[in-house]
Amino acid sequence: MIVFTAFLAGRLQAARLSRVHSRQLSSLSVYYGWYCALGALAPTMLAGLIAWFFPIRPDVVAVGLPLIAVAGAIYTCMQIRPEVSMQLRVERLIKWMLMASGGVAVLTTFGIVLSLIFETARFFASDGVSASEFFFGLEWSAQTSAAFGAVPLFFGTFFIAFIALLIAAPVGLFCAIYLSEYASPRQRRVLKPVLEILAGIPTVVYGFFAILVVAPLVRQLGLAVNDVLRPLNGGMDVLTAQPKSALAAGLVMGIMIIPFVSSLSDDVLRTVPKKLKNGALGVGATRAEMMKHIVLPVAFPGLMAAMLLATSRAIGETMIVVMAAGERANLTANPFEDITTVTVQIVALMTGDPEFDNPRTLSAFALGAALFVVTLFFNFVSQWIVDRQRKRYAGL
Missing domain, CATH: 1.10.3720.10 (MetI-like)
Structure with a gap:
């Protein structure tokens, strides 16, 4: 809901600034909306990933993630200018999010392999266990x-x-x-x-x-x-x-x-x-x-x-x-x-x-x-x- 609201707020903010400054938008209005939506989504996903890896109280996560999303949406809405090409910024954000997604997949695979290696080493180090057997x-x-x-x-x-x-x-x-x-x-x-x-x-x-x-x-x-x-x-x-x-x-x-x-x-x-x-x-x-x-x-x-x-x-x-x-x-x-x-x-x-x-x-x-x-x-x-x-x- 916060991301959808940020999307609408970005489009409305871009249209308002265009009327106030009597300047044509350098990108389609939808890119301004996506910029605000991604501004709310990206830091929330990063914070959720950090909360997943580190022990954080559930009530803190439940309150903190919406606040981070709102803060990200407000910050990106304040960055909107009619003369700024939001299309390039949106494409750059999407590129970084795709790279982060690929990095999560690689890190997950790496973590699975490491867990198997460490626990297998503990098994072979146990008493009464031999690799040949x-x-x-x-x-x-x-x-x-x-x-x-x-x-x-x-x-x-x-x-x-x-x-x-x-x-x-x-x-x-x-x-x-x-x-x-x-x-x-x-x-x-x-x-x-x-x-x-x-x-x-x-x-x-x-x-x-x-x-x-x-x-x-x-x-x-x-x-x-x-x-x-x-x-x-x-x-x-x-x-x-x-x-x-x-x-x-x-x-x-x-x-x-x-x-x-x-x-x-x-x-x-x-x-x-x-x-x-x-x-x-x-x-x-x-x-x-x-x-x-x-x-x-x-x-x-x-x-x-x-x-x-x-x-x-x-x-x-x-x-x-x-x-x-x-x-x-x-x-x-x-x-x-x-x-x-x-x-x-x-x-x-x-x-x-x-x-x-x-x-x-x-x-x-x-x-x-x-x-x-x-x-x-x-x-x-x-x-x-x-x-x-x-x-x-x-x-x-």
Whole structure:
């Protein structure tokens, strides 16, 4: 409200001074209003940021921020002159605000990294914890501070993400190809919103669907496969099919991230220049050949980015894994057994009343730091692949 009032006051003040001094305004009146509005907003945002980082009483903040906004609005209104170009000042203020916003993002990222580093260092400095056990240990029992081998957690994370991508990558890409090249405008108007509805469904709903529908079907499939393989193994069970399984979680997670792959891939495919498509069709190539040899190679960097986003979404998912895959750290390649992931264990370790001076809680920061490094490594590798492919087709 104060900012809106400052905007109106700036415009009225500019019009009044123009009449009093019989001089034409050097800028549009709207810039004078924006100058006063930004004069009220910018110092208030700065003061709010300072109050966020430093312990200041809430009642002081509640009273001080409006007073700062009013003072800033009055000061900027007093600076208004008809001969002064407010357009340049407004653009300069907006530039500084944009730079400050970017600086906040950088500082926030830097703070997250520092917090992970410091808490991870405290974890490895704890008694009974060794880096070799954490990175190469095969047993995880952090709740009792007995074992901190994180290999089962990272294996479960990437195992479930791999299953999800086996579903989402081909289905999402084929949907994008159909929508961008084969579907009629009417079909596209119907199918694309229906696909994007999947992205708006809460993950807890996917979790209910996984545990009530998919998990029982996966268990029945596992039992049927075991019945087929049992005679070949001398009457002994080959597979263990449990109520919760990595396959159930991976299947539902793959369905969940299909919209991410299809929507982004469709946007990327539609950015390929039409002259390339028409040129391929003009020399006698079929539509399938045109997609294979022209469109997909040219759109590869964007498609890689879509797959990377889907992978990050799968790695960071928690609710579906908790409800469909379980919370047991189980190092197994059997997709019909229960398994857990890094994010699930972080939530479990931080649930309740955590004490930040014992290895149990600090191990969550170590898991987060390790997952951060692994994800960053995959980002660098994918970026290298994208840059290499972009240089290859730069002349097209």
